[in-house]
Amino acid sequence: MARRRQLYEGKAKILFEGPEPGTLVQYFKDDATAFNAQKKGTITGKGVLNNRISEYLMTRLMEIGIPTHFIRRLNMREQLIREVEIIPLEIVVRNVAAGSLSTRLGIAEGTRLPRSIIEYYYKNDTLNDPLVCEEHITAFGWAATQDLDDMVALALRVNDFLTGLLLGVGITLVDFKVEFGRLYENDEMRIVLADEISPDNCRLWDSKTGEKMDKDRFRRDLGKVEEGYQEVARRLGILPEAGVRDLKGPEMMQ
Numbered sequence: 361m362a363r364r365r366q367l368y369e370g371k372a373k374i375l376f377e378g379p380e381p382g383t384l385v386q387y388f389k390d391d392a393t394a395f396n397a398q399k400k401g402t403i404t405g406k407g408v409l410n411n412r413i414s415e416y417l418m419t420r421l422m423e424i425g426i427p428t429h430f431i432r433r434l435n436m437r438e439q440l441i442r443e444v445e446i447i448p449l450e451i452v453v454r455n456v457a458a459g460s461l462s463t464r465l466g467i468a469e470g471t472r473l474p475r476s477i478i479e480y481y482y483k484n485d486t487l488n489d490p491l492v493c494e495e496h497i498t499a500f501g502w503a504a505t506q507d508l509d510d511m512v513a514l515a516l517r518v519n520d521f522l523t524g525l526l527l528g529v530g531i532t533l534v535d536f537k538v539e540f541g542r543l544y545e546n547d548e549m550r551i552v553l554a555d556e557i558s559p560d561n562c563r564l565w566d567s568k569t570g571e572k573m574d575k576d577r578f579r580r581d582l583g584k585v586e587e588g589y590q591e592v593a594r595r596l597g598i599l600p601e602a603g604v605r606d607l608k609g610p611e612m613m614q
């Protein structure tokens with residue numbers, strides 16, 4: 361296959377020009393970074409797992425009417441997506457206290473939050489992706505009030521759906537980060553879910569034991585990082601035993 365033109369290399373993925381205008385190919389690497397890239401490493405097989413997990417979750421979300429950039433998975437490490445204008449915000453939804461929320465506000469990790477909490481971070485590596493509020497977002501023109509309302513509504517639907525889906529396989533969705541983009545079609549603009557949904561940007565804990573199955577295993581040197589990601593895929597019924605085409609449905613737990 362002819363090599364495609366590379367447009368951008370990020371910390372976890374590479375974007376290539378797609379086969380048709382308005383499309384891109386998203387390649388998932390095994391590279392892992394944490395703490396704004398101060399910590400670097402590789403998690404063997406992570407790219408393959410994230411590609412598959414993100415495909416699976418985005419597909420399930422599209423089935424309930426969430427618009428996403430996802431078109432189809434091309435191979436083990438690549439997926440075809442619609443090119444969007446990325447809104448420079450990370451939208452974080454939290455259900456249980458962990459990470460920076462616990463550190464900044466002194467709420468013990470693992471505390472169930474009284475309701476789902478949404479936070480916004482400005483996507484800017486030089487500034488360390490700072491926490492921002494609605495006033496900053498609208499005043500500096502990163503997103504209009506309507507865009508933000510749409511993103512919040514979508515993020516909450518994603519949260520409700522994924523919380524249920526994951527709980528069904530014994531996983532607690534503690535928190536997650538999503539990115540959205542603007543898709544222009546027939547003189548209309550739609551906000552769609554972009555980037556990826558994977559253990560790289562979700563906190564996923566075993567519902568019974570509390571064991572971590574996400575990037576915190578890498579951040580905190582807990583070991584068995586790939587095994588954590590693999591266990592998520594296995595429980596979702598998408599860890600193929602005889603190759604990627606041997607795909608099963610979700611395995612329900614009691």
Ligand SMILES: Nc1ncnc2c1ncn2[C@@H]1O[C@H](COP(=O)(O)OP(=O)(O)OP(=O)(O)O)[C@@H](O)[C@H]1O
Nearest residue numbers: 370371372373375429441442443444446539554555
């Ligand atoms: N559909 C899309 N169209 C255009 N860009 C996209 C789309 N989906 C994701 N992206 C962007 O592609 C890049 C994916 O690469 P990666 O996740 O490795 O980046 P990153 O190192 O996290 O850096 P960044 O700070 O830019 O997110 C991100 O910048 C993301 O915002």
Ligand SMILES: [Mg+2]
Nearest residue numbers: 370371372555
């Ligand atoms: Mg990223």
